Amino acid sequence: MIGVDKILSVIELMIFSAHIEGEQPVSGLVTAPIEGGKTETVIKFSPNDGCVVLTDATAYGIMRDYGQAIINKEIRHIIIPDLVKPTSRGKDTVQTLIAFFNSLIEEGVYRISTYAEKLGVPPQGIGGMQTQIPVKCGLIATLAKEVLLDGRHHWTRMGFMSRLLPISYDYSVDTQLQIHQSIAKRDYLKDDKINLNLPTGDMLVKLQQPEADYLAMLSQGLASLTNKNNPSKVYGFRLQKHLQRLAMASALKDGRDMVVQNDVDYVRSLCDCINLEYYPL
Numbered sequence: 001m002i003g004v005d006k007i008l009s010v011i012e013l014m015i016f017s018a019h020i021e022g023e024q025p026v027s028g029l030v031t032a033p034i035e036g037g038k039t040e041t042v043i044k045f046s047p048n049d050g051c052v053v054l055t056d057a058t059a060y061g062i063m064r065d066y067g068q069a070i071i072n073k074e075i076r077h078i079i080i081p082d083l084v085k086p087t088s089r090g091k092d093t094v095q096t097l098i099a100f101f102n103s104l105i106e107e108g109v110y111r112i113s114t115y116a117e118k119l120g121v122p123p124q125g126i127g128g129m130q131t132q133i134p135v136k137c138g139l140i141a142t143l144a145k146e147v148l149l150d151g152r153h154h155w156t157r158m159g160f161m162s163r164l165l166p167i168s169y170d171y172s173v174d175t176q177l178q179i180h181q182s183i184a185k186r187d188y189l190k191d192d193k194i195n196l197n198l199p200t201g202d203m204l205v206k207l208q209q210p211e212a213d214y215l216a217m218l219s220q221g222l223a224s225l226t227n228k229n230n231p232s233k234v235y236g237f238r239l240q241k242h243l244q245r246l247a248m249a250s251a252l253k254d255g256r257d258m259v260v261q262n263d264v265d266y267v268r269s270l271c272d273c274i275n276l277e278y279y280p281l
Contacts, residue, residue, distance in 0.1 A: 003175040003281040016249035018076035021202040025138030027105040028165035038142035039081040050076035059100035070137045080141040108134025172280035205248040215243045
């Protein structure tokens with residue numbers, strides 16, 4: 001892959017974020033023009049423990065096949081290489097799937113009585129009452145710029161887009177030329193998967209006030225950029241949480257239990273692709 005180092009770095013931090021004790025995994029949507037290499041980019045992370053790649057999915061299928069594995073934290077991120085496939089069904093089915101993802105990547109799915117009423121409920125109870133465990137995990141998906149911006153999905157009104165870290169990019173003329181030259185040499189045959197050195201469990205990472213305040217300011221600036229082309233106002237509260245978790249993931253990746261200024265600076269260096277402006281790489 002040529003020119004997408006920053007995109008790969010953001011995805012790497014997202015996957016590490018699933019191992020931060022007490023925090024939700026960061027979920028994200030990678031979007032670029034058609035032929036931008038989005039699918040190849042996210043699939044590169046498929047070998048990592050805790051990641052499962054689904055070409056197609058329904059809410060029923062995810063709960064049936066992976067609900068218990070998500071509860072057990074055997075699955076921490078669902079990777080959907082192209083969101084067009086699972087969102088190409090009927091309107092009601094698609095809205096159900098997006099509403100399901102809304103819960104799955106934030107507060108968690110407790111029980112869906114229409115088809116999986118026992119999923120998410122452990123066998124033990126307290127005082128004769130069963131305690132429900134919410135099914136939660138992160139989502140990493142891609143969607144072509146042309147599809148995302150065609151205005152038919154209304155995902156912003158459903159709160160779906162604010163739950164996802166927006167990751168966009170385009171290619172400069174120079175990068176396009178490098179890619180053409182790379183294809184001519186068949187370098188794509190040597191494009192290896194990415195294996196991360198992930199923790200085996202959850203790790204506590206501390207975030208001190210100065211770093212948190214800086215990330216809050218950074219999130220407000222990114223939210224203002226989002227609002228510029230978005231008729232639905234975005235406060236940036238979820239984005240602030242995303243950036244905090246990315247900074248904590250940066251510390252975790254480096255084997256530290258404390259966010260330092262270098263982590264904040266690293267997250268800031270990635271922010272030119274954490275938006276929907278499609279800046280060229």
